[in-house]
Amino acid sequence: MNTLIAAHDLTVSIDGRTLIDQVSFSVPAGEIVTIIGPNGGGKTTLLKALLGLIKTDRGRVERAPKLTLGYMPQKLAIDRALPLTARRFIRLSGRIESGTAQRVGEECDITHLLDRDMSVLSGGEIQRVLLARSLAHDPDLLVLDEPAQGMDVTGQAALFELLARIRDRRGCSVLMVSHDLHLVMRGTDRVICLNGHICCTGGPEEVRVDPAFAELFGARAADQLALYHHHHDHTHDDDGSVVPLEGHGHHGHEHHGHDHGHGGAP
Amino acid sequence: MDDFLLRALLAGLGVAAVAGPLGCFVVWRRMAYFGDTLAHASLLGVALGLMTEVGTTVGIALVCVAVALALANLRQVSTIASDTMLGILSHGTLAVGLVVIGTLETVRVDLLSYLFGDILAVTWADLALVYGGGALLLLVLMKIWRAMLAITVHEELAAVEGVRTGWARLVYTLMVALVIAVGMKVVGIILITSMLIIPAAAARRFARTPESMALLASLFGVFAVLLGLGGSMRYDMPSGPAIVAAAFGLFVITGIVAHIRMALKSRTEA
Numbered sequence: 001m002n003t004l005i006a007a008h009d010l011t012v013s014i015d016g017r018t019l020i021d022q023v024s025f026s027v028p029a030g031e032i033v034t035i036i037g038p039n040g041g042g043k044t045t046l047l048k049a050l051l052g053l054i055k056t057d058r059g060r061v062e063r064a065p066k067l068t069l070g071y072m073p074q075k076l077a078i079d080r081a082l083p084l085t086a087r088r089f090i091r092l093s094g095r096i097e098s099g100t101a102q103r104v105g106e107e108c109d110i111t112h113l114l115d116r117d118m119s120v121l122s123g124g125e126i127q128r129v130l131l132a133r134s135l136a137h138d139p140d141l142l143v144l145d146e147p148a149q150g151m152d153v154t155g156q157a158a159l160f161e162l163l164a165r166i167r168d169r170r171g172c173s174v175l176m177v178s179h180d181l182h183l184v185m186r187g188t189d190r191v192i193c194l195n196g197h198i199c200c201t202g203g204p205e206e207v208r209v210d211p212a213f214a215e216l217f218g219a220r221a222a223d224q225l226a227l228y229h230h231h232h233d234h235t236h237d238d239d240g241s242v243v244p245l246e247g248h249g250h251h252g253h254e255h256h257g258h259d260h261g262h263g264g265a266p
Numbered sequence: 267m268d269d270f271l272l273r274a275l276l277a278g279l280g281v282a283a284v285a286g287p288l289g290c291f292v293v294w295r296r297m298a299y300f301g302d303t304l305a306h307a308s309l310l311g312v313a314l315g316l317m318t319e320v321g322t323t324v325g326i327a328l329v330c331v332a333v334a335l336a337l338a339n340l341r342q343v344s345t346i347a348s349d350t351m352l353g354i355l356s357h358g359t360l361a362v363g364l365v366v367i368g369t370l371e372t373v374r375v376d377l378l379s380y381l382f383g384d385i386l387a388v389t390w391a392d393l394a395l396v397y398g399g400g401a402l403l404l405l406v407l408m409k410i411w412r413a414m415l416a417i418t419v420h421e422e423l424a425a426v427e428g429v430r431t432g433w434a435r436l437v438y439t440l441m442v443a444l445v446i447a448v449g450m451k452v453v454g455i456i457l458i459t460s461m462l463i464i465p466a467a468a469a470r471r472f473a474r475t476p477e478s479m480a481l482l483a484s485l486f487g488v489f490a491v492l493l494g495l496g497g498s499m500r501y502d503m504p505s506g507p508a509i510v511a512a513a514f515g516l517f518v519i520t521g522i523v524a525h526i527r528m529a530l531k532s533r534t535e536a
Contacts, residue, residue: 053422071422076419078419079293081294081470082479083476085475093416143426
């Protein structure tokens with residue numbers, strides 16, 4: 001399978017605090033990869049490092065040649081003093097053909113919003129407009145930072161369905177950050193649990209039974225998703241560093257790319 | 267019309283036309299205080315320009331860029347909020363500028379004309395600067411218009427989409443500095459920011475696109491210059507403040523008009 005973008009040992013620290021530590025993973029063509037993790041776990045930092053928006057201390061990002069990216073940022077704060085219709089907002093993405101805004105608008109079910117001012121749109125509507133803009137250049141890879149934030153459950157479900165449809169129709173990959181476990185688990189091919197480092201990774205079925213997952217999201221959240229528990233092989237101390245559990249021997253499964261050899265934050 | 271009146275009128279109209287679109291970005295990017303800081307810092311630029319004989323315009327451009335770069339870097343390393351930082355740089359550079367000008371023995375400087383403008387003393391050379399610089403500014407602005415709008419809406423999104431954000435911001439800062447340099451003659455350092463933000467803010471009420479707002483801002487600015495200069499001639503008022511007062515009056519009147527229009531609209535819809 002072709003790899004579109006890959007991180008190799010990415011480390012980012014700001015003011016002496018390590019936000020992400022030696023993170024390696026890749027996004028294969030056609031897959032939906034979701035990064036989940038607690039607040040402050042470095043999800044957005046990882047996306048920004050991949051996009052080249054922040055400096056990395058170590059490691060590198062590898063992109064497939066001629067990769068076209070679509071990006072949907074977490075927050076959009078347009079001053080109300082700027083009169084801007086949704087159509088114009090989409091067309092700000094660069095040199096695109098005149099019919100493109102209409103086409104991506106249809107794809108995201110927002111044609112009725114295209115001629116409204118951005119300042120009157122609701123949070124959910126803005127998310128869809130952002131998604132439409134990210135499609136304007138026919139990207140090979142969509143990078144979405146919390147695409148369903150500020151939406152009610154119905155809106156979230158509809159958005160994830162829309163994402164799946166877009167992926168199926170276009171055959172593009174999706175790399176997104178999310179904190180809604182249920183929806184993520186349904187609509188994704190691969191999950192990466194991030195808390196400074198990669199705690200566990202694999203298919204949704206694999207990850208939901210991983211002890212590191214229960215550790216990250218608490219027993220209750222994990223119980224709702226997991227069918228069974230098994231022994232942890234490491235835990236986290238207060239600042240998120242990995243502390244190996246003493247006397248652990250047997251480990252029930254091995255995930256692809258599981259990062260258990262990790263030595264903890266410096 | 268007397269020659270000096272004609273020159274004053276032409277200078278005022280030229281500055282207003284350029285200040286409209288640039289001022290829209292000041293309003294959209296919530297940079298009113300930043301503009302004020304650059305304006306105050308430009309007095310230091312005047313002082314350095316006179317002292318080193320590189321000329322006031324070059325001096326202003328250099329000091330404005332230095333202040334903008336300092337702000338961008340200080341924002342990242344400092345624990346002080348950026349509005350405090352702006353206040354420090356704004357008044358710090360103004361004070362240093364005043365001190366330096368005070369020590370210039372070789373040059374006689376009419377401080378008041380820098381602070382409040384001296385539009386009636388505009389020379390043909392000044393006019394050439396206003397229209398030459400103004401035409402250049404508008405050309406550059408048209409060239410980077412979409413990039414600037416994209417950055418204004420979301421800087422990181424624009425960067426991912428290929429806009430060279432640092433470059434565009436530098437060009438924009440230089441343009442604001444240049445407007446201040448040429449606008450200083452008309453309304454002075456203290457009031458120049460108002461020529462950027464008042465017409466733009468008034469234009470917002472009637473604009474549906476960024477471009478129409480920019481155009482309207484120019485028109486409102488031009489109208490304010492006509493009103494202000496007219497009043498200044500007729501009633502012997504100081505011309506710089508008269509222009510800004512006219513812009514302020516326009517802002518209030520357009521506000522009332524927009525309010526009434528909205529009330530009527532909601533009544534007919536109800």
